[in-house]
Amino acid sequence: MNDGIAVAIRRSVKITLDGKEVAAPEGSSILQTCRSHGIDIPTLCYLENLTPVNTCRLCMVEVEGSRTLVPSCSRKIESGMVIRTDSQRVSDSRKMVLELLASSVDMSIVSPELGAWMERYQVDKERFGPLAAPSQIGDRGKTRAGHHHKNDGTIAATVAEPTRVDNNQYVRDYSRCVLCYRCVEACGTDAQNTFAIALGGRGFEAHITTEFDVALPESACVYCGNCVAVCPTNALMFKIEHDLRQVSKWDESKQTITRTICPYCGVGCNLEIHEQDNRIVKVTSPLDHDVTHGMLCVKGRFGFEFING
Amino acid sequence: MDLRTSGGPASAKEKEAVDSVISKLEKPSSVETNGKIAHVSHGIPFDNKGGQRDLLLPALHAIQERIGWISHGALDYLSLQLGVPPAETYGVASFYAMFSLEETPSTVIHACDDIACRAAKNADPAAFMNDKYGEPNSDLNGLMWIRSPCLGRCEEGSAALVQRAGEPHRRILLAPVDASSLADEMRKPSDQWTSTDSARVPQRGTDASALRLLKRVGVVDPLSIDSYRSHGGYEPLRRALDIGPENVIREIKDAKLMGRGGAAFPTAVKWESVARNSVRPHYFVCNADESEPGTFKDRVIMEQDPFSIVEGLTIAGFATGSEKGYIYIRGEYPLGEERISNAVSMAMKKGLLGRNIMGRGFDFDIEVRRGAGAYIAGEETALFNSIEGKRAEPRNKPPFPAQAGLFNKPTGVNNVETLINVLEILSIGGPDFAQIGTPDSTGTRLFCLSGSVNNPGLYEAPFGIKLGELLDMAGGITAGKALKTILLGGAAGSFVGPDQLDIRLSFEGVRAAGVTLGSGVIMVFDQDADMDQVILRIAQFFREESCGQCVPCRVGTQRLEELLTRIVNGTTMGSRNDELALLGKVSTVMRESSICGLGQTAANAVESAFKLGLAGG
Numbered sequence: 001m002n003d004g005i006a007v008a009i010r011r012s013v014k015i016t017l018d019g020k021e022v023a024a025p026e027g028s029s030i031l032q033t034c035r036s037h038g039i040d041i042p043t044l045c046y047l048e049n050l051t052p053v054n055t056c057r058l059c060m061v062e063v064e065g066s067r068t069l070v071p072s073c074s075r076k077i078e079s080g081m082v083i084r085t086d087s088q089r090v091s092d093s094r095k096m097v098l099e100l101l102a103s104s105v106d107m108s109i110v111s112p113e114l115g116a117w118m119e120r121y122q123v124d125k126e127r128f129g130p131l132a133a134p135s136q137i138g139d140r141g142k143t144r145a146g147h148h149h150k151n152d153g154t155i156a157a158t159v160a161e162p163t164r165v166d167n168n169q170y171v172r173d174y175s176r177c178v179l180c181y182r183c184v185e186a187c188g189t190d191a192q193n194t195f196a197i198a199l200g201g202r203g204f205e206a207h208i209t210t211e212f213d214v215a216l217p218e219s220a221c222v223y224c225g226n227c228v229a230v231c232p233t234n235a236l237m238f239k240i241e242h243d244l245r246q247v248s249k250w251d252e253s254k255q256t257i258t259r260t261i262c263p264y265c266g267v268g269c270n271l272e273i274h275e276q277d278n279r280i281v282k283v284t285s286p287l288d289h290d291v292t293h294g295m296l297c298v299k300g301r302f303g304f305e306f307i308n309g
Numbered sequence: 310m311d312l313r314t315s316g317g318p319a320s321a322k323e324k325e326a327v328d329s330v331i332s333k334l335e336k337p338s339s340v341e342t343n344g345k346i347a348h349v350s351h352g353i354p355f356d357n358k359g360g361q362r363d364l365l366l367p368a369l370h371a372i373q374e375r376i377g378w379i380s381h382g383a384l385d386y387l388s389l390q391l392g393v394p395p396a397e398t399y400g401v402a403s404f405y406a407m408f409s410l411e412e413t414p415s416t417v418i419h420a421c422d423d424i425a426c427r428a429a430k431n432a433d434p435a436a437f438m439n440d441k442y443g444e445p446n447s448d449l450n451g452l453m454w455i456r457s458p459c460l461g462r463c464e465e466g467s468a469a470l471v472q473r474a475g476e477p478h479r480r481i482l483l484a485p486v487d488a489s490s491l492a493d494e495m496r497k498p499s500d501q502w503t504s505t506d507s508a509r510v511p512q513r514g515t516d517a518s519a520l521r522l523l524k525r526v527g528v529v530d531p532l533s534i535d536s537y538r539s540h541g542g543y544e545p546l547r548r549a550l551d552i553g554p555e556n557v558i559r560e561i562k563d564a565k566l567m568g569r570g571g572a573a574f575p576t577a578v579k580w581e582s583v584a585r586n587s588v589r590p591h592y593f594v595c596n597a598d599e600s601e602p603g604t605f606k607d608r609v610i611m612e613q614d615p616f617s618i619v620e621g622l623t624i625a626g627f628a629t630g631s632e633k634g635y636i637y638i639r640g641e642y643p644l645g646e647e648r649i650s651n652a653v654s655m656a657m658k659k660g661l662l663g664r665n666i667m668g669r670g671f672d673f674d675i676e677v678r679r680g681a682g683a684y685i686a687g688e689e690t691a692l693f694n695s696i697e698g699k700r701a702e703p704r705n706k707p708p709f710p711a712q713a714g715l716f717n718k719p720t721g722v723n724n725v726e727t728l729i730n731v732l733e734i735l736s737i738g739g740p741d742f743a744q745i746g747t748p749d750s751t752g753t754r755l756f757c758l759s760g761s762v763n764n765p766g767l768y769e770a771p772f773g774i775k776l777g778e779l780l781d782m783a784g785g786i787t788a789g790k791a792l793k794t795i796l797l798g799g800a801a802g803s804f805v806g807p808d809q810l811d812i813r814l815s816f817e818g819v820r821a822a823g824v825t826l827g828s829g830v831i832m833v834f835d836q837d838a839d840m841d842q843v844i845l846r847i848a849q850f851f852r853e854e855s856c857g858q859c860v861p862c863r864v865g866t867q868r869l870e871e872l873l874t875r876i877v878n879g880t881t882m883g884s885r886n887d888e889l890a891l892l893g894k895v896s897t898v899m900r901e902s903s904i905c906g907l908g909q910t911a912a913n914a915v916e917s918a919f920k921l922g923l924a925g926g
Contacts, residue, residue, distance in 0.1 A: 057861050068902065092894070097898060104864050144406065153872065153874030156871065198396040201403050201857070202856060206857030211385075
């Protein structure tokens with residue numbers, strides 16, 4: 001009678017977590033296990049609805065027997081693993097990763113959790129010297145791989161450049177881009193399968209780009225906005241929010257969020273309508289929603305102007 | 310899938326270049342274009358698993374060498390042919406230093422600007438190019454010069470790689486050159502450029518009987534399979550086929566062979582886990598992406614004894630039950646690639662590759678792949694990505710290659726030097742091989758001696774030889790000079806002082822001394838060397854070669870370069886000790902939290918230089 005019914009029986013694995021023996025389902029990541037045991041681990045590139053790319057190296061933990069620290073987001077637990085999440089070694093690494101990031105990327109508008117972690121690790125963004133001024137749009141992308149401009153070391157190189165405003169739906173401020181790969185994943189196989197953007201260049205000049213850096217209207221972008229939804233640092237921002245912020249009128253304390261179902265088709269995507277001053281300013285979808293997993297299409301995401309109008 | 314393109318049409322020549330690579334294989338069943346939207350029907354999944362995406366690099370090479378640069382139209386055309394989104398193709402092309410995405414003069418000279426050429430007796434190529442032609446990257450009547458990382462001609466110094474695009478197109482690695490000899494050469498038609506393939510193996514003249522791995526170098530005709538066979542070639546494969554895969558692995562185990570690529574992992578363990586994996590197919594990859602500054606050993610083998618690599622890989626394929634082998638050769642080694650390719654096709658003709666090898670029912674093919682200017686592609690999982698037509702970004706491990714490697718299948722991967730050791734093991738037997746060297750480091754090792762020694766070149770010595778003995782073999786320090794320091798193991802290795810010549814060059818010997826053998830680099834610096842500039846160059850090297858994927862390496866290598874620049878220029882933030890403390894913190898996070906070995910080792914040499922008091926005044 002079990003034909004066609006997958007009965008998932010997950011064995012339980014015993015590990016030692018910060019000195020305590022705990023059991024967790026086989027196949028869980030260290031991060032999942034920690035979070036289900038109330039241990040706070042900072043993450044940046046990780047998002048539960050995307051494939052872990054483990055590039056930010058913020059969620060590193062100590063695993064006994066491993067020469068280096070281990071990314072908790074992608075490493076699965078194994079029976080007998082001894083994990084430390086609170087050692088000096090771990091917090092030194094996290095502090096330095098955040099400082100390396102903050103010294104090169106504008107992290108002034110980040111999620112409250114990330115802000116709290118930056119405070120916890122007392123991040124000093126000028127630790128490597130005063131930050132370099134913005135470059136021209138597109139300059140960083142033109143550098144031939146392996147041939148960078150050398151500076152005299154007295155200022156810290158940054159990824160700063162002006163915001164790209166080339167369409168009415170969202171803007172791209174790569175000064176804030178931490179290269180978490182989330183937008184590329186959301187645009188690609190993890191959600192949209194549009195592949196309008198990719199990682200270009202190499203090393204410190206690596207950047208998110210369309211082919212030959214063409215403007216979004218010329219690219220394959222379909223304006224689903226899923227890249228904006230997953231961006232952790234507001235490098236990608238809806239145009240309405242960007243415009244309101246430009247005139248200091250973006251105010252989350254004045255916003256209400258109403259949950260509803262998208263009226264455009266029969267799929268049943270959940271929408272969260274963000275409203276401020278009697279105007280819709282943003283549409284998102286909950287990450288934990290079975291249908292959308294946080295992703296929407298252009299209609300659900302942007303098809304509200306007629307209401308505001 | 311639908312692909313949207315944004316460029317103009319490709320020229321006929323650009324299309325021809327792409328078709329020369331892709332038309333050999335099945336093309337997409339249809340490419341219907343409607344304005345800028347194309348529907349590409351491949352019958353393959355979106356992410357190209359099992360598709361033809363692995364032809365991306367070969368096709369980019371074809372455009373680059375015929376046209377001289379990759380235009381937007383050419384990139385779009387290639388993307389449509391392979392069903393790869395243009396943004397991804399662009400991401401791949403812009404990752405590699407040998408691809409140009411803007412119009413570039415047809416002749417590009419990559420002048421070596423790395424530590425070995427700077428330290429060699431001859432003139433520093435980047436310096437003389439700068440004197441003669443001015444700043445790099447500008448168009449000088451159809452010619453452009455750019456600075457290059459190590460080109461693997463360190464034993465001669467003054468190396469330059471020339472890429473000439475068009476018909477005919479050519480790549481050539483020249484050394485030693487100076488400004489005028491290079492200019493003379495460039496005036497000739499490219500088919501008259503003469504390759505200097507001299508292999509400096511000084512032991513050949515004095516102590517040839519000591520050579521095991523290098524026994525055929527300079528003796529056989531590298532183009533002739535008959536010559537190879539008359540010098541013992543293909544006897545090891547015959548023996549392997551006689552004794553069967555399990556016994557081949559047992560011989561390797563008895564020999565206690567450890568990988569020569571840098572990580573010193575037991576080869577038999579690796580082979581066994583591939584062989585036992587029930588997932589099919591299996592692949593075996595020969596890593597010939599030698600790019601560690603100061604290293605040239607694999608190039609010499611490829612150029613002088615190419616059949617040995619083909620045979621070694623064939624045996625590895627047999628032992629691990631692999632269906633197909635790949636040899637990934639760095640793009641800076643045109644002669645090595647030419648000779649390996651020739652060896653593969655000769656072996657195919659003689660029934661030593663392909664179906665039913667030696668009439669024994671074993672099938673194995675080898676494909677040669679060319680790198681495109683990325684040190685990181687030598688990291689094994691980055692190398693898989695590169696073969697698969699992706700950016701050479703290392704993968705997180707686990708899973709290890711034996712579980713999920715190339716095309717996510719069980720894959721064995723070994724360095725060139727490891728594979729040719731297999732021939733020796735099958736010739737003399739594992740137990741006898743284990744008698745050579747020390748109990749824990751068996752066999753011989755290739756050492757790349759360069760810099761201030763009288764006889765730079767490639768040396769072979771049993772593990773356990775003292776560093777000083779090896780220097781003596783190379784004729785000692787250049788006359789009239791005093792030894793300042795030796796870089797051991799390459800840019801990812803470390804500096805040792807003149808008082809450390811008793812270090813035994815074995816895995817356990819270097820471990821005890823807190824250093825590494827790395828890729829066998831022994832680069833000698835005398836009292837005149839400007840060590841500030843040497844360590845700054847090493848930091849710049851890693852800064853330029855970091856793939857950029859993870860934060861500790863991407864930003865860490867940048868900060869390390871800035872920090873060293875401040876120390877060298879005397880513009881420290883706070884005191885020198887403050888800077889050294891910061892250096893310690895940055896290098897710790899790089900070592901502890903980078904994804905791969907590049908970031909984990911990038912600060913080693915720099916830190917060792919400070920410990921020895923070599924740098925920063």
